[in-house]
Amino acid sequence: MSSKKMTEPRRSAIKKELRYVAILRIGNNSEVSYVREIKAEVIQNTVRDLFLQANYFIGKDVYDKLKEQCEIEESPVGKSVLKQIIENDEIASKEQIPICQDTGLAVAFIELGQEVLIVDGDFNEAINQGVREAYTKGFLRKSVVSDPVFDRKNTKDNTPAIIHVKIVPGDKVKITVTAKGIGSENMSSLKMLKPADGVEGVKKFVVDTAVNAGPNPCPPIIVGVGIGGTMEMAAILSKKALLRPVGQYNGDLRYAQLEDEILQEINKSGIGPGGLGGRTTALAVNIEYFPTHIAGLPVAVNICCHASRHAEKVI
Amino acid sequence: MENVIRIMTPVTTEEIRKLRAKDNVLITGVIYTARDAAHKRLVNLLNEGKELPIDLKGQIIYYVGPAPAKPGYAVGPAGPTTSYRMDPYTPQLLKLGLKGMIGKGTRSKEVIDAMKEHGAVYFGAVGGAAALIAKSIKKVDVVCYEDLGAEAIHRFYVEDFPAIVVIDSQGNNLYETEPKKYRIK
Numbered sequence: 001m002s003s004k005k006m007t008e009p010r011r012s013a014i015k016k017e018l019r020y021v022a023i024l025r026i027g028n029n030s031e032v033s034y035v036r037e038i039k040a041e042v043i044q045n046t047v048r049d050l051f052l053q054a055n056y057f058i059g060k061d062v063y064d065k066l067k068e069q070c071e072i073e074e075s076p077v078g079k080s081v082l083k084q085i086i087e088n089d090e091i092a093s094k095e096q097i098p099i100c101q102d103t104g105l106a107v108a109f110i111e112l113g114q115e116v117l118i119v120d121g122d123f124n125e126a127i128n129q130g131v132r133e134a135y136t137k138g139f140l141r142k143s144v145v146s147d148p149v150f151d152r153k154n155t156k157d158n159t160p161a162i163i164h165v166k167i168v169p170g171d172k173v174k175i176t177v178t179a180k181g182i183g184s185e186n187m188s189s190l191k192m193l194k195p196a197d198g199v200e201g202v203k204k205f206v207v208d209t210a211v212n213a214g215p216n217p218c219p220p221i222i223v224g225v226g227i228g229g230t231m232e233m234a235a236i237l238s239k240k241a242l243l244r245p246v247g248q249y250n251g252d253l254r255y256a257q258l259e260d261e262i263l264q265e266i267n268k269s270g271i272g273p274g275g276l277g278g279r280t281t282a283l284a285v286n287i288e289y290f291p292t293h294i295a296g297l298p299v300a301v302n303i304c305c306h307a308s309r310h311a312e313k314v315i
Numbered sequence: 316m317e318n319v320i321r322i323m324t325p326v327t328t329e330e331i332r333k334l335r336a337k338d339n340v341l342i343t344g345v346i347y348t349a350r351d352a353a354h355k356r357l358v359n360l361l362n363e364g365k366e367l368p369i370d371l372k373g374q375i376i377y378y379v380g381p382a383p384a385k386p387g388y389a390v391g392p393a394g395p396t397t398s399y400r401m402d403p404y405t406p407q408l409l410k411l412g413l414k415g416m417i418g419k420g421t422r423s424k425e426v427i428d429a430m431k432e433h434g435a436v437y438f439g440a441v442g443g444a445a446a447l448i449a450k451s452i453k454k455v456d457v458v459c460y461e462d463l464g465a466e467a468i469h470r471f472y473v474e475d476f477p478a479i480v481v482i483d484s485q486g487n488n489l490y491e492t493e494p495k496k497y498r499i500k
Contacts, residue, residue: 075497077337077479077489081441084477088447092392101382101392101445101465139391141382141465152352154464183397183419183442215490216397216420218442270497274441275420276479277493307443 021117036113036171038315040121043173046313047130047161050177051106052138054309055098058089061245062222062283062308069220069273069280078278082220085273085306100307103140104179106131106161107239113170124163132157143182164236176243176312184217184305190235193297202227202299203262209301210266210282215275218305222246223266223285225259226300228292238302241286243310250287259285321475325373326414328434334480336487340438341475346375346417348469350396353460354404361407368459369468372412375438379417380465381455382445390452390471394445395419398437402426409433417478421490431486438478439489451476 019037024030063086070082092099108127118126135142135158144159145152168174189209193201202225210223226237249256263285272278283306292298322330324344334340347369349357357367378398382391398418405416406429414435419442422430430437440448454472461467482488 075493077493078497084441084444084447088441088444091446091450095385095446097385097388097446097449098382098392099446100443101380101394102396103382139383139385141380141391143380143465156464186397214421214494215439215442216399218419268499270494270499272494272497274439275490275494276439276481277489277495277497279497305443 035115035117037117037119038173040118040123040126042315043118043123043175044121044126044130044133046175046315047108047127047177048133050175050311050313051131051134051140051179054177054179054311055103055134055138055140056096057093058099058307059245059310061247062306063089065246065283066220066306069283073273073278073280075272075276075278077276078272078274078280081273081276081278082280089307098140099309100181100305101141102143102181102183103135103158104181104309105144105185106135106158107178107180108161108163109176109240109243110163110165111168111174112165113172114167115169115171116173127161127163128159131159131161140179173315174312175315176310178239178243178310180239181218181305181307184213184221184303187213187217188238188300188302190231190298190300192231193299195295195297197297199258201297203258203265205299206262206285206301207265210303211269211271213303214271217303218307219271219275220273220280220283220306222283222304222306222308223262224302224304225262225285225287226302227287227289227298229290229298230292230296231298233290234298234300235302237288237290238300241288242302242304242308243312244286246284246308248286252289255287255289259287324375326375327373328414331414331436332434332484334436334483336480336483336489336492338480340478340480342375342438342478343474343476344472346377346471346473346476347458348377348379348381348471349401350378350380350466351400352463352466353468354401356460358404358407367411371408373414374412375415375417376408376413377417377440377471381449381469382465384455388449390449390455392445393449393452393471395440395442397442398422405429409435422482427482427486427488430482430484434484436480436484437482439481440476440478448477
């Protein structure tokens with residue numbers, strides 16, 4: 001940051017009532033640079049509002065796609081299931097009650113601008129406090145147990161959240177939250193394929209995972225796929241893929257085509273809405289990829305039910 | 316809905332044996348809720364030779380952990396949870412006269428065999444239709460295991476609770492028969 005650039009944020013700061021902190025850098029060329037101050041409370045309130053929004057209001061992308069599929073679904077039972085899902089989503093948004101009783105594990109993806117200074121509180125605790133407020137005051141179900149193996153005691157406020165932070169350029173904070181139900185999470189899978197398995201191997205693993213899940217993950221499902229990186233990278237990418245709107249394909253044409261092929265293959269299974277037969281088993285397949293090792297091809301498949309609940313805001 | 320069958324709880328084995336996979340039913344009366352933790356406690360009691368806090372004869376268990384109720388509501392959103400997690404416990408409960416389960420997703424061979432033997436059905440409710448389903452639940456009270464919160468055993472007083480027979484007492488299974496009709500080779 002050069003000092004010349006700094007007149008702009010100062011002016012906009014006054015306009016938007018934003019606060020900046022001046023930092024005097026001392027050296028051969030002493031100069032002043034600025035970082036933007038964001039109170040932990042603002043993070044907390046944003047996280048709270050986003051979890052409420054995600055749990056009460058289905059995204060327009062999912063809603064429109066459900067309606068479109070309901071029109072063309074050939075199976076009478078499948079059509080009836082889709083109608084019930086659409087009616088359910090309308091009731092939830094109208095009455096501001098959760099779409100599903102499983103209001104999920106709280107997952108937050110944060111893109112933190114490197115010119116941001118979080119003040120008056122602990123950043124992670126602010127996120128957890130936001131989750132706590134949303135779940136205890138917003139009539140959401142508390143579904144977190146303190147210890148996975150031994151105690152399994154409910155923490156009673158749905159914390160801790162699962163937090164992924166990425167530092168990015170700029171002076172903004174982008175918060176994306178997802179309330180992830182476990183019915184579909186339990187049907188997810190990860191496999192370290194061999195490079196020789198190639199595109200066909202990827203396709204087979206994703207299709208098999210979705211089809212073997214059958215009626216369990218509340219179809220019609222959304223399939224998030226993470227390819228490449230390491231084991232944990234593939235898993236995180238598969239969760240991120242679920243945050244992309246239904247109907248929006250990967251920017252790389254080859255991956256977009258792969259998404260389409262896998263989607264069609266899954267919909268040939270006949271599983272249908274609710275697993276009771278039909279053409280609509282998946283609404284979308286979203287792939288995210290990352291460079292990987294010369295000897296690796298990790299593939300993670302994260303399945304989400306039709307109640308794909310996520311929301312985002314840039315502060 | 317065409318060909319809707321209305322049933323009142325508690326039910327008899329004869330009534331249940333008449334139901335066929337794909338029948339649409341509307342359930343009225345009392346149904347009990349139980350999921351993972353409550354099932355574990357019930358079966359632990361049985362294994363210790365103790366009596367259960369509820370008489371399961373002729374009853375229906377709904378696999379659900381509702382969200383909290385907003386003021387003015389009898390219950391929060393209350394859709395079915397995935398049933399297979401209850402499979403290890405279910406045959407023992409069917410032996411005691413449990414006549415129906417409401418959930419979503421597949422059941423094990425052991426459960427289906429026990430359903431055939433004792434005359435019971437597995438109803439499906441639409442997963443993720445929790446706000447809609449809650450409309451048919453008129454009153455709720457806690458029977459036991461209050462410490463489990465949403466996982467406690469509740470008594471739901473339901474009126475025209477919508478469900479579909481997914482697996483009947485002969486073992487006919489919609490999850491197997493229906494997708495086949497729409498499968499493209």
